[in-house]
Amino acid sequence: MSIRRIDPHAERIRRNRLHPRHHELVRPAWRWTSAEGVTRIDPHALGAIGPNGIKRIDRSGGAVDAGPAVAREAARQDEAVPSRRPVTIDEPAGYVMVVPECLEGRLSDHDRDLFGLAHQLAEDRQVAVVAVTFQPALEGLEEAGADRWLDLSALVADGYAPEARLAALLAVETAFSPRHWLFADTFPGGGDLGRRLAAKLALSGEREDERVAAGVWQVADGQCLSRAADRQDIQRRLPRILLALAECAEPLSETRHEARPLTLEARFQSSFQSSMAEPGEAGIVDRGRVAVDPQRIPLAQAPFILSAGRGIGDWEGYHHAARVLGASEGASRVAVDDGHMPRARQVGATGTFVSAGCYVAVGISGAVQHLQGITKCQRVVAINSDPGCDMVKRADLAIIADGDAVLAAVCERLGQPRAAEPSEAVPEAGSGALSKEERQHVAA
Amino acid sequence: MSQPENATAETVDAIGTVHALISSGRHPVSGRPGRAREDARAVEMGLTLAGAGLHLVHAGNAEEPALRDYLGMYHGLDDSAARGELSLLPMAAEDDAVPPLAHWLETQGARMVLTGQRAECGEGSGMLPYLLAERLGWSLTTGVAAIEAVAATHVTVLQALPQGQRRRLDVRLPCLIAVDACAPAPRQSAFGPARRGKIEIVEDVTPERDAARAEWQWQPARPRPKRLKVVKATNARERFRAAAAKSSAANGQVLSDLTPEQAADKLIAYLRAEKILVDDDEPASD
Incomplete structure (x- = not known):
């Protein structure tokens, strides 16, 4: 008499319909349509013995999905594009x-x-x-x-x-x-x-x-x-x-x-x-859009925000990049607490809830309170050196790089590198030889 | 966005007296009566434009305490002895304010009227400026954030758009201007000017009852139901998936191992594709 061996791992996967390998190990379908078009039922295949010896019947459709590969593929396509009922009105x-x-x-x-x-x-x-x-x-x-x-x-x-x-x-x-x-x-x-x-x-x-x-x-x-x-x-x-x-x-x-x-x-x-x-002259004549200084738009309404966090070392470069891109400035709580940005610019649950069309977060890891503040933003871009942070997971486009260097390169690509501005080159000249860490120490 | 400096003399030449329609307001939290927020901004705009040449108009209850709050804004003007004047068209809350106001403005020969967009008491449908302008045959602009210039035939205004944007418009005179809540904040109301201000009650007003209003049922505002996330799943598997799914969709594109220049190119390309950066300042290297 042969001993019935059970692979507990496979059994566990078989019971867990959400396991990624469930479809490989699941038993054949208990009901299928034969080539003649007749519905066939295998009564022995119906249900599965659970861990405590009780037979469980899965009626959710998960086991049927595991039938022939063609049917599974069709089902997946249905899932991707939910069909809508077409409605036509010919004679309204x-x-x-x-x-x-x-x-x-x-x-x-x-x-x-x-x-x-x-x-x-x-x-x-x-x-x-x-x-x-x-x-x-x-x-x-x-x-x-x-x-x-x-x-x-x-x-x-x-x-x-x-x-x-x-x-x-x-x-x-x-x-x-x-x-x-x-x-x-x-x-x-x-x-x-x-x-x-x-x-x-x-x-x-x-x-x-x-x-x-x-x-x-x-x-x-x-x-x-x-x-x-x-x-x-x-x-x-x-x-x-x-x-x-x-x-x-x-x-x-x-x-x-x-x-x-x-x-x-x-x-x-x-x-x-x-x-x-008839009236000749129109009562209202459109003279076109007026250029608005992005820093004067209330942060909650701003359409495009460049936000900075702890990952920024070169704050002058960041302000310059915001000017070049025409973005409103935002900040994480850390940047505000460190005194780099005013409190009114703080984004998040403890600051302002923003609704920007595009939100670029530079050097922000994405605390829960900060992510709550940007839930209404349509597109989020993250520039961060840590690929595992929450902001990268939230972002539509994540760039794993150093924020300061990327912003400087962006200004250069747009034809307005920071050194070209004489008014800013003068205070920068003294600290030009210092590295990023040294400059942070000087600022502190 | 600043107001013209010596506007007063020019304004009087071009448009005569500026009128502001005012209404009683309610504090958004406490519900206490006071100035309406948008109307107070309209008065502020009128005072900046015409100084003491601004004339206030109110159609409603004569005992309204908020009226004195508006008169108290007549301070800090060129003429320090100036005092506010208010014409009051007495009527009940159930009366239609449009015909008496239109008639009164016509007899006064008004050419420019400022007001808020929506009232803070009563129906608050925001229809009054539209009905007045339609009845008088004037041009009308809503959502005005600032008045830039006044000429003999037209006024140049800035209109507030969503997301803090502005649009410049030329509005032909005579015109009615409805002021947006993002206009410059109103000055404080002071006690002395409020006491000195003059309220003149217009005698020959014959208001009509607003017939449609009698059929309405008023009730305290119910909180609007929050929209639920409806899961249209036919089986348990999909329901479980929808419940277990994380809210933040992790379908973003992650780019790593880039030099700063490559990263900058990717970022600029993304912003251009999303039409956030405009292409007109394309660098010569492209």
Whole structure:
């Protein structure tokens, strides 16, 4: 009689569905489809004996995955691209207009929430959600949930032209008479345009009773809840124009819409042109962006931050690099405590919570409090000499190098090395021969 | 971003009296009545621009204690004997403020009106400047951080954009300017000027009831629910994976063993690809 030998290591791996080698050691599937298309079940293979002699049945699907390699591969591809149910509306009974903000030319989370709210308003009806944009190319409208896409960039010139945009929206209003208009309640973007449209429609006298709802954050049962001033909420009947706050609804995740291009009929376009020609001179003329000193932007709002920590030895070089790159300066707590940077520049839970689009951390290892302060940053670059630190793990791009040397090389590559500035070369001349450590001692 | 130095004389020539619409505010934490933050900034902007030539307007309750706080800002001006003047259009909180205000501004021949973006009491929808401008046929700008220059036909202003950016705009007169919260901070309200300030009650105001408002239900603001991370998993394996996954995604690119020059090239290339560095100062070596 042969002794049944058990490899305890393999048994353990077999029981642990998350083990990386689980798929190699798992037993054959207990149920499979044969070549004839018949479902076969192996009753002996069903379940496994656990460590205390009790049979355990795994119904999670993990063991089935371990079947033929082809099926596993297909399952993995499904996992990578979750399929969305396609939705098409051929003959819409009405329209819900969404005017996304498109900061930096792409859809924001707030815009996706607006589309979610639009589908909540259009529920169970053949109502098409239309994205009204002022730019010719925009990605992600299908996933966001636009059934139609009306691009008005041909009518309205680029730049800030609220009056021309309002005239275009009025042409859309007369052409489609939508059931609802949705704007993001932000200044000076969607909130401005939405209020202009609401004021125009309210005083044109066609629909006397309608009133815009600003600060909408919940819609249910034909009622909407909007945040008023002085810590009050207003519940009212659903108006036609809504200015919604962020997170007003869940963005769509299960359906994929077609975003079919929609065009404004020629007669409405010509009426738009004539309405634009009438007043002669525009009320507001855009004179373009103004260069803002990055050091004067409040740290919490700054779009691009170059942050320094203990790994910086050459502070003059760091300030120079921030000037060359046009970045706002930030600092870790250590750098502030050591007196290299003012307290107002400290980033993190004990300083400022920043929301930069790009955050470059030089010589910062990434304490928990510091990482909490940069959770809202979209892109993080770490320059650090320690490859194992937490900031490197958090970063989208990590460069393992000495921070001072990299910053000096960056200034050189951008054509503005520090030595070229005469005003700074003079105090530097005396300490030029000192090494980095010696300079730190001198500073201390 | 600094205000023009000798603006007062030019301003009077170009636009006559500057008006500021004020409302009573609430302290964001204590809820105590006082100046509204944005309105106080609008008054500050008007005082810097026109000095004692700024005229305040309020539509609402005549017993409002916050009105004196605005009048108390008339100090530190060129004319030390200047005192604030406020026109009060008496009405109840349920009345529509737009028609009387529009009528009053028209009769006064106002050409430039400053105000905050949103009220801190009542509905606070921020619609009042828009409705006023629409009714008067004026041009309107919101989110103004500073007034740079005043000319005979237009005003040059700086508009505040997200992330601390600014945009320069020419606004045709007559115009209504809604001031953003990032405008220069208002001066303190002093007791003496507040006592000396004059409140003139406008007599012939016939306010109308705001009909739509009667249908609304007011309730104390509920805290907004936090959005939960919804895990759409069909089986236990995926649910466990989602629960056990670390929040910080470790899918970043790590570059090691680079010389500082190579590292600098990589960094510059990354910043250019993300459109943070603009390409126009491309070095000649490329």
